[in-house]
Amino acid sequence: xxxQGEVIGPDGQPISKKALKKQQKEVEKAAKKAAHxxxxxxxxxxxxxxxxxxDVAEGRYGNLPLNQSQEKIERKIxxxxxxxxxxxxxxxxxxxxxxxxxxxxxQCFFVLRQQKWTVQALxxxxxxxxxxxxxxxxxxxKESIIDVEGFVRKVGQKIESCSQQDVELHAEQVxxxxxxxxxxxxxxxxxxxPETGGEDLATVSQxxxxxxxxxxxxTATSQSxxxxxAGVCRFFRDCxxxxxxxxxxxxKIIPAASEGGANVFTVSYFKTNAFLAQSPQLYKQMxxxxxxxxxxxxxxxxxxxxxxxxxxxxxxxxxxxxxAFNFHYHEVVDLIGNxxxxxxxxxxxxxxxxxxxxxxxxPAEPFKFLEPSLRIDYAEGVALLREAGIEMExxxxxxxxxxxxxxxxxxxxxxxxxxxxxxxxxxxxxxxTMPDPSNNKWSNSYDMFMRGEEILSGAQRIHxxxxxxxxxxxxxxxxxxxxxxxxxxxxxxPPHAGGGIGLERVTMLYLGLDNIRKTSLFPRDPKxxxx
Amino acid sequence: xxxxxxxxxxxxxxKMYRVKPFFDTNAEIVSNVAMxxxxxxxxxxxxxxxxxxEQVPERVRKLEQRQEKVLQELQKLQQSVQAMAQxxxxxxxxxxxxxxxxxxxxxxxxxxxxxxxxxxxxxISADPSSAPLSLLVLLKQLSTQCQxxxxxxxxxxxxxxxxxxxxxxxxxxxxxxxSTYQLAVTVVWKKIANGPRMMVSPTRQTYVEGEANIARxxxxxxxxxxxxxxxxxxxxxxELLDLSQQQIxxxxxxxxxxxxxxxxxxxxxxxxxxxxxxxxxxVVVWSAVQGARLGGDAPANVKKWLKxxxxxELFQEAVKFLPPS
Numbered sequence: 019x020x021x022q023g024e025v026i027g028p029d030g031q032p033i034s035k036k037a038l039k040k041q042q043k044e045v046e047k048a049a050k051k052a053a054h055x056x057x058x059x060x061x062x063x064x065x066x067x068x069x070x071x072x073d074v075a076e077g078r079y080g081n082l083p084l085n086q087s088q089e090k091i092e093r094k095i096x097x098x099x100x101x102x103x104x105x106x107x108x109x110x111x112x113x114x115x116x117x118x119x120x121x122x123x124x125q126c127f128f129v130l131r132q133q134k135w136t137v138q139a140l141x142x143x144x145x146x147x148x149x150x151x152x153x154x155x156x157x158x159x160k161e162s163i164i165d166v167e168g169f170v171r172k173v174g175q176k177i178e179s180c181s182q183q184d185v186e187l188h189a190e191q192v193x194x195x196x197x198x199x200x201x202x203x204x205x206x207x208x209x210x211x212p213e214t215g216g217e218d219l220a221t222v223s224q225x226x227x228x229x230x231x232x233x234x235x236x237t238a239t240s241q242s243x244x245x246x247x248a249g250v251c252r253f254f255r256d257c258x259x260x261x262x263x264x265x266x267x268x269x270k271i272i273p274a275a276s277e278g279g280a281n282v283f284t285v286s287y288f289k290t291n292a293f294l295a296q297s298p299q300l301y302k303q304m305x306x307x308x309x310x311x312x313x314x315x316x317x318x319x320x321x322x323x324x325x326x327x328x329x330x331x332x333x334x335x336x337x338x339x340x341x342a343f344n345f346h347y348h349e350v351v352d353l354i355g356n357x358x359x360x361x362x363x364x365x366x367x368x369x370x371x372x373x374x375x376x377x378x379x380x381p382a383e384p385f386k387f388l389e390p391s392l393r394i395d396y397a398e399g400v401a402l403l404r405e406a407g408i409e410m411e412x413x414x415x416x417x418x419x420x421x422x423x424x425x426x427x428x429x430x431x432x433x434x435x436x437x438x439x440x441x442x443x444x445x446x447x448x449x450x451t452m453p454d455p456s457n458n459k460w461s462n463s464y465d466m467f468m469r470g471e472e473i474l475s476g477a478q479r480i481h482x483x484x485x486x487x488x489x490x491x492x493x494x495x496x497x498x499x500x501x502x503x504x505x506x507x508x509x510x511x512p513p514h515a516g517g518g519i520g521l522e523r524v525t526m527l528y529l530g531l532d533n534i535r536k537t538s539l540f541p542r543d544p545k546x547x548x549x
Numbered sequence: 550x551x552x553x554x555x556x557x558x559x560x561x562x563x564k565m566y567r568v569k570p571f572f573d574t575n576a577e578i579v580s581n582v583a584m585x586x587x588x589x590x591x592x593x594x595x596x597x598x599x600x601x602x603e604q605v606p607e608r609v610r611k612l613e614q615r616q617e618k619v620l621q622e623l624q625k626l627q628q629s630v631q632a633m634a635q636x637x638x639x640x641x642x643x644x645x646x647x648x649x650x651x652x653x654x655x656x657x658x659x660x661x662x663x664x665x666x667x668x669x670x671x672x673i674s675a676d677p678s679s680a681p682l683s684l685l686v687l688l689k690q691l692s693t694q695c696q697x698x699x700x701x702x703x704x705x706x707x708x709x710x711x712x713x714x715x716x717x718x719x720x721x722x723x724x725x726x727x728s729t730y731q732l733a734v735t736v737v738w739k740k741i742a743n744g745p746r747m748m749v750s751p752t753r754q755t756y757v758e759g760e761a762n763i764a765r766x767x768x769x770x771x772x773x774x775x776x777x778x779x780x781x782x783x784x785x786x787x788e789l790l791d792l793s794q795q796q797i798x799x800x801x802x803x804x805x806x807x808x809x810x811x812x813x814x815x816x817x818x819x820x821x822x823x824x825x826x827x828x829x830x831x832v833v834v835w836s837a838v839q840g841a842r843l844g845g846d847a848p849a850n851v852k853k854w855l856k857x858x859x860x861x862e863l864f865q866e867a868v869k870f871l872p873p874s
Contacts, residue, residue: 366705388702388737398668406752430751432672432737433704 075148078191079155082165085195095165098132103184105170112137112166112187113195115236117206121156128155129180130166130187131206134238134375136180139166139187146190155189161198161206161233167191203230210237212379224535231540231549239379242372243537247525249369251316253361254337261353263312263339268301270294270318274499281323283332294320297518300503302340303479307511314339319520324544328533329471329523333542337524340516347452347462347478350515354476355391355438358466362387362436365528373529382530385435385469392428392437396460399439402427413443413459425470435527440464442477449493450486452478462515468527476517483507668698669770670733673763675745677710677738680717681760683836684745685867687767687829688718688734694771698730704739714738717870732770744798760840761794761833768829785823789830793837809838809847816850820857831858839871 026032033041096110117136119128124143129136141147141155158164168189176183209222227234234240255265271292275282283294298315305313319336339357343349362385365373373384400412403424416424428437444453444461454460463477480486483504490497490504497504525537535541540549675681691697699718703710718736746756747763757763768774796808812834815822822830835858838844844855858864 362705385705387705389705390702392702398670401668405750427751431670431748432702432735433674433739434702 075146075151078146079151079193081194081197098130098135098137098182101137101170101182101185101187103172106172106185107169109167109169109190110187112168113163114166116158116160116162116164118160119156119158121152124149124152126152126155128158130164133241135182137182137185137187138177138180139168139189141189141192151192155192158192158194159198159200161202161236162194163196165191165193165195202233204233206233206236209234210239210379212381224533228535228541228546229549235539237379239376240536242375243525243529243531244539246365246369246372246376246529247521247537249365250361250525250528251335251337251521253364254314254357255316257357257360258312258314258339261312261357263314263341264310266302266305266310266313266315267317268295268298268305268315270320272300273502281321283320283322296321297336298338299518302338302516303503303514304506306340306342306514307506307509311512312339312341316521319518326544329526331522331534331538331541331543334523334534334538335521336518337521338516338518340514342512342514347513347515350476350478351393351438351440351464352390354466354474354517355393358436359387359389359391361524362528363389376529376531380529380531380536385528385530386429386433387436388432388434392432392434393440394428394437396439396441396443399424402431413445415443415446421467421472422470425467429470435469436467438464438466447477449489449495450477450479452480464517466517466519468524469530471523471527473523473527474517474519476515478513478515481507481511481513668730668733669749670735671747671749671766672735672737673745673747674704674737674739674741676741677707677714679744679840680714680870680872681745681763681836682839682867682870683760683764683833684734684736684767685717685870686832686836686863687764687771689863689866690771691732691767695731696729698733700733700735702735702737704737706740707738710738713870759794760798760836761790764829764833765790782824782828786828786830789822790833793830793834797834797837797841797843805841805843809843809851812838812854813848813850816854820854822854827858827861827863832863835864836867842872 093111095113096105098112098114101110101112112130114130114132114137117129117131119126121127126141128139128141130139141152143149143152166187166189168187168191170185171188172184173186177186204222204226205220208220209227211219211221213221222234235244259265271285271287272295273292275293275296282296284291285294286292297319298317302313302315315336315338317336318333320333321330322332323330339354341350341353366385377384397412399416400410400414403410403420406423406427408420408423410420425435429435441454441460442463442465443459444451445459447461447463452462454462461477463475465472465476466474480489486504486507487497490500522534522537525531526534529537531537535543673681673684688697688699701715701717703715715738717738718734744759745763746758747766748754748756749766757766792808792811796804800808812822819825821827822834831854835855838847838851838855844852847855859868
């Protein structure tokens with residue numbers, strides 16, 4: 019077969035049969051294309067015509083140049099939550115994020131999102147909107163910030179998937195203010211989906227969420243959680259200010275560990291070392307001795323505990339209060355109990371929408387409480403546990419599973435998620451706790467629980483320097499390190515008591531969430547230092 | 550050479566090396582060299598088998614003697630306590646002790662679950678629109694017999710509780726620790742659909758539902774309990790309690806008027822519903838009638854009886870919380 023009709027390729031070598039076949043196919047293809055083009059010259063002309071007749075929507079869409087404050091434009095921009103049937107048939111400007119878009123030929127439906135409100139917008143090819151504009155809108159990346167001008171139209175059928183269900187925005191102008199990258203590390207829709215198993219739709223794991231916290235925080239659920247957390251802080255401040263408390267700010271760089279040497283962060287402080295405050299305890303008390311009578315402080319608390327649990331962070335926000343009382347430390351306990359009731363009531367009335375939104379993604383029982391707050395003795399709590407079959411000593415500390423069981427028993431009996439336990443055994447409390455006057459086994463200390471987990475630990479503090487020294491020695495504390503603390507009580511200290519709560523933990527337990535990282539904006543734990 | 554001969558005799562291939570066995574199979578096996586020996590603590594069974602006393606070891610006999618002595622001492626103690634109690638006129642049954650539990654049923658006819666030093670804790674949840682007035686009357690009665698600690702709470706679900714109800718039970722200042730009280734009654738105003746209910750111990754039981762049943766429980770805490778003495782009286786009281794719960798509180802108009810007629814008939818013959826004096830039946834029926842607001846159109850005898858109840862000293866607390874007519 020050699021030598022018969024061999025074709026010489028461009029490189030001087032004979033071309034193989036396969037290569038020959040390939041060449042022939044390409045030639046056929048080109049011929050077909052040319053024929054096709056010849057057959058449809060009219061359509062071609064039309065297409066060309068469209069390209070040229072772009073002017074229909076020219077200038078009414080596109081990417082805006084980078085905003086460097088080039089000009090001041092007087093323009094009212096509406097919020098998505100303001101788009102209601104009252105604005106029907108009005109032409110409005112809206113700036114929001116592009117949540118989703120769906121193009122179908124001559125129409126494009128897209129959803130604009132602003133925090134937890136969404137509205138459907140629509141652009142259809144017509145005399146004001148061109149095909150290129152629709153194509154442009156369909157091509158805008160998700161999460162980009164866009165300016166849309168359009169008419170607010172009432173809809174016949176409610177749009178169930180959006181928060182603004184009665185109206186639709188018919189877009190006439192669309193500009194991209196700030197575009198987002200094409201590939202998102204997580205989809206906002208996936209992050210907002212409840213994690214009920216059995217569905218094939220994707221959900222986002224906690225690790226991914228925390229790595230891309232900025233995107234995770236955009237979900238309506240996260241927005242609600244942190245608004246509610248702000249509410250807790252606000253009610254805390256309001257309630258205490260009404261009761262004549264003064265807000266103070268205590269130092270966080272301190273010379274000696276306040277709660278015990280093990281869980282404290284060390285920082286280099288010029289030529290020596292200093293520590294990050296584990297609690298504002300010492301300074302709260304010093305403020306009381308400085309004639310402030312009632313103080314509270316909101317600030318960061320640093321605990322170097324290597325616990326990777328669902329309820330521990332290395333840095334969290336502490337809401338602490340301290341108060342001088344007249345006769346009995348129950349004056350302080352009652353005040354703290356009333357403060358909690360105030361906070362819970364406030365959340366129940368003013369943040370009902372946010373709570374409902376959070377429970378849509380993370381279902382939980384609504385929080386129940388009694389007014390005035392329920393208060394039981396430690397001995398009663400132990401009796402309840404013993405009745406339920408737990409064997410424990412009278413003055414044994416409550417372990418975490420026992421705490422949870424006690425919470426469930428109290429819930430079954432009184433139907434409350436919040437209660438106070440009074441008169442803890444002295445052996446399990448720190449050295450500055452005042453012992454019970456009639457029985458040295460007990461102390462004037464109390465813990466408060468939400469949903470079976472401890473949120474506040476407080477007590478009447480020892481305000482006599484000699485007694486304090488004695489108790490410190492009994493606990494084996496190094497007197498040198500706490501000399502400054504003991505000295506602050508030498509010049510007339512009133513009897514006082516107080517306690518501190520963790521903002522993130524209270525929010526987590528109020529909403530019934532399962533992990534404290536959901537309620538901390540950028541959480542810090544032994545394994546996470548960024549973002 | 551000798552080894553080679555031996556091997557040939559056994560018929561094996563001549564070996565080059567031979568390993569001496571490192572264990573001596575003829576050695577003596579020392580069995581069970583124990584470090585410590587435990588004395589046998591079981592007695593020999595031979596004595597029991599033979600059925601005779603002669604083989605019973607010393608120890609068992611001594612134990613039996615000790616047991617006899619202890620039982621005798623116990624009996625002596627019990628007698629002296631009884632004597633003391635009679636001397637001082639103290640009602641023994643109110644301070645029941647577990648060891649004489651078996652004997653107590655003969656000594657006192659009823660045993661109250663209220664004990665000194667142990668707080669008996671009841672939680673009653675009720676809807677603020679229908680306050681259980683019988684509770685107040687019974688509590689007044691109970692407080693004459695033991696220390697009662699009362700408190701009132703408003704649940705987060707009952708947002709529209711009138712101010713007056715917040716002091717339904719006195720939240721008086723606690724005098725002394727909670728353990729000095731024998732009975733603690735807590736009322737929680739909550740949104741409940743079907744009447745008040747009571748929880749005593751969540752690990753052991755479910756709710757006690759209905760005002761009549763709660764009244765039954767509370768009156769059994771009294772000394773003497775309403776159903777301890779006479780079976781006939783007890784049955785009559787029970788019948789009236791059921792009447793109040795099912796017909797007055799839970800019935801429609803026809804049943805209510807039927808109930809009122811029954812009451813009228815009974816009250817025609819006597820001043821109180823059961824027996825010669827006020828009983829728990831009067832309390833609960835009064836509370837039910839007032840709660841259902843039937844006081845206005847009641848027949849004559851019932852009206853007279855309602856008035857008598859209202860003026861009774863035990864009812865004074867409850868009268869303050871009567872719904873406006």
